[in-house]
Amino acid sequence: MFTKYLKRALLIALALLPTLMTAQLKQFTLDDLMWGGSNYWNLQPKNLYTAWWGDNLMQLEVEEVKQLANAKGKLLKEPAVLFTDDDVNAALDVEKYGKVRNLLNANFPVAGETVAEFNTGKYLVRYDWTKKQIVWTLALPAGIPEGGVARASKCVAYLKDWNLFVQKADGTVSQISTDGSREMQYGLSVHRDEFGIHNGLFWSPKGNLLAFYKMDQTMVTDFPLVDNSPRVATLAPEKYPMAGMTSHKVWVGVYNPATDKTVYLQTGDNTDRYFTNVAWSPDEQTVYVIEVPRSQDKSELVAYDATTGARKQVLYTEINDRYVEPMTPIQFLPWDDTKFIYQSRRDGYNHLYLFDTTGKELAQLTKGNFEVIDVLGFNEKAKSIIYKSNEALPIRHNYYSVDVKTLKRTLLDNGKGVHSARLSASGAYLCDTWRAPGVYRQVDLLSTTKPSAITLHEAGTPWAGYNVPEFSCGTIKAADDSTDLYFRMVKPVNFDPAKKYPAVVYVYGGPHAHNVDESWNYAARPWEIYMAQKGYLIFVVDNRGSQYRGFEFESCTHRRLGVVEMEDQLKGVEYLKSLPYVDADRLGVHGWSFGGFMTTNLMCSYPDMFKVGVAGGPVIDWKLYEVMYGERYMDTPQENPEGYEGSNLLNKAKNLKGRLQIIVGYNDPTCILQHSLSFLRAAADAGTQPDYFVYSGQGHNMMGKDMVHLHERITRYFEDYLK
Amino acid sequence: MFTKYLKRALLIALALLPTLMTAQLKQFTLDDLMWGGSNYWNLQPKNLYTAWWGDNLMQLEVEEVKQLANAKGKLLKEPAVLFTDDDVNAALDVEKYGKVRNLLNANFPVAGETVAEFNTGKYLVRYDWTKKQIVWTLALPAGIPEGGVARASKCVAYLKDWNLFVQKADGTVSQISTDGSREMQYGLSVHRDEFGIHNGLFWSPKGNLLAFYKMDQTMVTDFPLVDNSPRVATLAPEKYPMAGMTSHKVWVGVYNPATDKTVYLQTGDNTDRYFTNVAWSPDEQTVYVIEVPRSQDKSELVAYDATTGARKQVLYTEINDRYVEPMTPIQFLPWDDTKFIYQSRRDGYNHLYLFDTTGKELAQLTKGNFEVIDVLGFNEKAKSIIYKSNEALPIRHNYYSVDVKTLKRTLLDNGKGVHSARLSASGAYLCDTWRAPGVYRQVDLLSTTKPSAITLHEAGTPWAGYNVPEFSCGTIKAADDSTDLYFRMVKPVNFDPAKKYPAVVYVYGGPHAHNVDESWNYAARPWEIYMAQKGYLIFVVDNRGSQYRGFEFESCTHRRLGVVEMEDQLKGVEYLKSLPYVDADRLGVHGWSFGGFMTTNLMCSYPDMFKVGVAGGPVIDWKLYEVMYGERYMDTPQENPEGYEGSNLLNKAKNLKGRLQIIVGYNDPTCILQHSLSFLRAAADAGTQPDYFVYSGQGHNMMGKDMVHLHERITRYFEDYLK
DSSP states (O other): OHHHHHHHHHHHHHHHHHHHHHHHSBBOOOHHHTTOOOGGGGSSSSOEEEEEEETTTEESSEEEEEEEEEESSOSSSSSOOEHHHHHHHHHHHHHOOOOOOOOOBBBBTTTTTTTTEEEEESEEEEETTTEEEEEEEEEEOOOOOTEEEEETTEEEEETTTTEEEEEOSOOOOEEEEEOOSSSEESSOOOOGTTTTTSEEEEEEEEESOOEEEEOOOOOSOOOOOEEEESSOOEEOOOEEEEETSSOOOEEEEEEEETEEEEEEESSSTTTEEEEEEEEOOSSSSEEEEEEEEOSSSEEEEEEEEEEOOEEEEEEEEEOOOOOOOOOSOOOOETTTTEEEEEEETTSOOOOEEEEEEEEEEEEEEESSSEEEEEEEEEETTTEEEEEEEESSSSTTEEEEEEETOOOOOEEOOOOEEEEEEETTTTTSSSEEEEETTEEEEEEEEESSSSSEEEEEEEOOOOTTTOOOOOOOEEEOOTSSSSSSEEEEEOOOTTTTTTTTTEEEEOOOSSSSSSSSOSGGGGOOHHHHHHHHTTTOOOEEOOOOOOSSSSSHHHTTTSSTTTTHHHHHHHHHHHHHHHHEEEEEEEEEEEEHHHHHHHHHHHHHSSSTTTTTTEEEEEOOOOSSBOOOOOOHOOOOOTTTTHHHHHOGGGGGGGGSSEEEEEEHHHHTTTSSSSHHHHHHHHHHHHHHOEEEEETTOOOOSTTTTHHEEEEEEHHHHHHTTTT | OOOHHHHHHHHHHHHHHHHHHHHHOOOHHHHHHHHOOOTTTSSSOOEEEEEETTTTEEEEEESSEEEEEEETBBBOOOOEEEEHHHHHHHHOOHHHHHHOOOOOTBBBBOTTTTEEEOOOOOEEEETTTTTTEEEEEEOOOOOOOOOEETTTEEEEEEETEEEEEOOOOOEEEEEEOOOOOOSSSEEEOOOOTTTTOOSSSEEESSSOOEEEEEOOOOSEEEEOEEEOOOSOEEEEOOOOOTTTTTOEEEEEEEEEEETEEEEEOOOOTTTTEEEEEEEEEETTEEEEEEETTTOOOOEEEEEETTTOOEEEEEEEEEEEEEEEEOSSEEEETTEEEEEEEEETTTSSSEEEEEETTTOOOOEEOOSSSOOOEEEEEEETTTEEEEEEEEETTOOOEEEEEEEETTEOOOEEEEESSSEEEOOOOSSEEEEEEEEEEEEEEEEEEEEEESEEEEEEEEETTTTTTTTOOOOEEEEEEEESSSSSEEEEEEEEEEEEEOOOEEEEEEEEOOOOOOOOOOSGGGGGHHHHHHHHHHTTTTEEEOOTTTTSOHHHHHHTTTTTTTHHHHHHHHHHHHHHHHHHTTTOOOEEEEEEEEHHHHHHHHHHSSTTTTTTEESSOOOOOGGSSSSHHHHHOOTTTTTOOOHHHHOOOGGTTGEEEESSEEETTTSSSSSOOOHHHHHHHHHHHTTHHHHEEEETTOSSSOTTTTHHHHHHHHHHHHHHHHH
16 A cells, blocks of 8 residues: 555656756746847847957957957967057047947957047047057048948048038038938938848948939828827828839939039939949949849849949849849959959859959859858958858858859858858958857857868857757758758747647748748747747748748749748648647747738638737738839739739638737838738628737837737737637 | 436426527627627617607608698597608609608608608708699708708808808809818817817808808817728828817808808907807897807807897806806797796706896706706797706606796606607697617607607517516615716626626716616617627616716816726726625726726726726827817816826826727727827836727727627627636
């Protein structure tokens, strides 16, 4: 009798053991995990902040700067403090120039000189740590947009009341435009930041000429956004050209501070044309623009005379039935002013091509079933290009060099994980920060010419003592039965394969983004960890239509967004259902933006598949989305009425059976409120019952503390209806 | 053994019996119950449509008209069809005048003549059923606001592009205003429909002069409402003067069609003044206006010369520390052009006072702890006034006459229930439609001089065969421990006093409305029946601050809306908790508009009392509410900062613990979107989690089919979280 009880007690104790062990492990809160959470920064590991001074690697801290390695790539044995913030401020007329509060953003503009540059907010100042003196200053007027400062010529372009001004080296100011307004913009990004455009000011290499964008939006419909924060809410309209509707017009001007003259590039009628990827020739004589007609089925690299604005030559034309999407300006070889690199996906993957300035194509520099992700720079001595690609594996991002003569490609880093590096002045060294499933963050010093790696920093897990779930990665076949799709799985904490868990699919699924790579925890998002802790299995698969898998993979969705993407997501669900530990009756789905479109679409197209969905900032009707992005993937509503109707979720609102919460930022200028409101309207008309929430004052993505609130909200919804 | 099983089987059968019986009864759907539901009209009982022709009572049907009773109040034995729609249309030049499609809206304008009047949409036409001829027509231009037609003079006032025009008897048209716009309105209601104002055109008794409102809103802030129904959402701004902010200016003009001249009443500076209850003297020489300053602590009855606009005399002034709220224009005695009735709550209840045109107060005509609800008209021969009051019981509305000389009051109807009547031309008879707890709808023919009642129509219950819950009514003491508050209770269907039921409090609680009266089912709302069917007990109590209980009862909430109201609601909760069949752990609350304010306030002020709340179109911050209503009850934010802060639910959002869903019409021009959005913002900032839903295209109250959707939504919320 006694032994029987003892046995039973033992069994109970053993059964409780995992629970007891777990109890000792800490649980994450959303305040720990989410950017914007009150404890977020306390759970971030120490970082190593570095900057290049020529080929010397510097270590930056808030209050001091040290040299870590010399120009030969050798670590200094005992790195000495070169200067402190107090040193800089002691040398600085703080009253006049402002104070340097932080050395983390120091840069070292001249390779041979012991000079560091800082931004005080009012001035750029350069401090010579040998002389202990301020040796250079540049006043920063208010309203400088990105690209406004030309250090070489000490000219600064800035905006005041929507008009463009240039402060010259002697401090005098010229006004470039007089009719600037919200509707007539100067010096700002155009075409709603598509085609890689993110700014509107482009100083020539020596700072002698300023190319700038001008955009007339008077003919574009205003979308009536409302700002609810004042005493009485006020209109804050957003010029929003919708698919198929009248778009803005853009010019590229060139201003010469020496003559105070502005010429505009003679593009001809600029109606329904995109002027993208502005670049300068090294001699400052030519401005290059990649021009795309509104149909987006063509791109032309065009050279313009910077002095007269005359259209000189179309150097290269690319045509594609679906779309051409130039994302990168041309880049000249530093050792040959007659040759430049052009990036194109014309062979199916993004690759580098070498052209000369006559337009002659000299070579395809990279080739293969992989994508060049980023050209980091050049090793001038070795005549090589340093770039990042996913050649090793679609979910890896590694650095390579390619020899421009031999076309030999060399892997520069360890070939694992996801890398992000900065190149030294000569291009001889890389300061390489990388992550991988087992590596939170490591910083290595690499050579671009020989195999060598010195580890500078290893951040251990920031989550010691926490109950961290298991992350895994794998592939499934797409709905075409041949393409590999990469997935990430986050298992519930204290995973027991004999149990049945509810599972939530997180999805994005659109172009220009991916969710799964070989980063820390396979790039799992903090919320997935939180959900795993609550007992959910999270599954994320990058369907066809998403990023870095080549043109066919991305563009097979053309004119019918959502169809192929959902087919692939269903393959993911099929896989999930095949797992004995997944409860097929408790599947949820969540996504934001394009992922909100996918979530709503999945909930309404397969109403019996998912019990619960949360769709953030969803596109509901592509007619309500903007011209550039929308027409690239869908053509215009006039050209593709079936495609627009087929992807219009207003037509599917009637099918909703599960619980779907739509969450949006009330002031979203990207995916306007009309999407969600129209869906609620259609659902009410059809008698279905989605749920809804809005964050007043937020845009397309939630910022700050609202991220915690939002994810508490999302979690609660699954807890209410999926648990 | 056998008997034991038999007994058990019997017991089971008995236990199942109510269920079995219930199963035979039909269940209501929201489509059955709700206005806007697809089956709503099928569950409405037949009505009796009547109209007075002098003192003869006519019965109207869609296609025919009969006489029911003669001018002596005697029923005709065999009512003959006097005419049909075909008769009318046969006599009508349909091409020119349009067609009469329905006889239900016929009226009989001349007591002695066999003439019926119809509106074809294009014309008013009068048909003589003896002559079988059209004997009179009046063209109706587009854009006639309420009060635009003067039958006596055959003049018609109408609006075109915001300007006021008058079509005269000879068909000629005069333009009265030229600067009309959304900001400068003519002929429309002013002061946002407060003070009983609902139209802006007032023809003099003989139709010789037109008094009209003019309102300048240029100085009023526009609230940026957005219309989401077009291809691209557009701004649909609403002039919305918020408490404490700049308000509009109003004039009263008098236009004379004979001279084509307009004079404006010489009111002096009209800044921050309300011009209410416009009335004419029988001789058309004087216009009476009840004037209220923005502070609303005074009202003045002012006489103006209709010809010159000169301010002649202040006839009566009333002052009240809290507020004076004139709701009814003066009414002249038909038999004495020198005397009129003035309605006032100066003795604590709304009563009738007799004045002469010199301003001399002659008598208080009604007196007592009850409210005069409506003056229906006069019996000229008997020199009595026919009015409705709740003298019999606060929750009853009955008709009385008062003899102007003797002040003797006589109950005219059965003294039960809630009545709504029409008076015959001489005032001798009433056609009285009434409801009471056991009476769905009954129509009686009453005399205003002697006790007599002929039942014309009895509508049986429309719900035979349905599982109808039990309705009851009672009183509890208010939080002052002395005032009686009336409540209604709807018990769950198949009520079992041994069970514990979840209970939902439905609340309005603000002025100008009440929820409980002695109507059919004590005025239970259809949704309450639906909820009773789902197993909830519904409880509704009219707290202090609500309608028809006198000035002190209503105005004790002054400067601190919500405080006393909630105290009284808590007494209701206390009562509920005392009932053995109420589950005190499962209490919910729901209300709309002021009731949405109450619901949100209760959820946030007593976070442990209610588990679930649904607040529709709530006021959140009285600063965001309009000038007229808001400042009457709260004074201005400048005058009463503590009151505004204390009632500001933004300060209480942090307390929310239960589940609260806020539901609003996106295009609500009354309680603007900023209320709910600000609350969500405050909740997100404080880390609490209300839920939300919006109906795009709907205003302050949902219309049509959305009513069904809304109540499905509300019900689902309680089912999700309270069941």
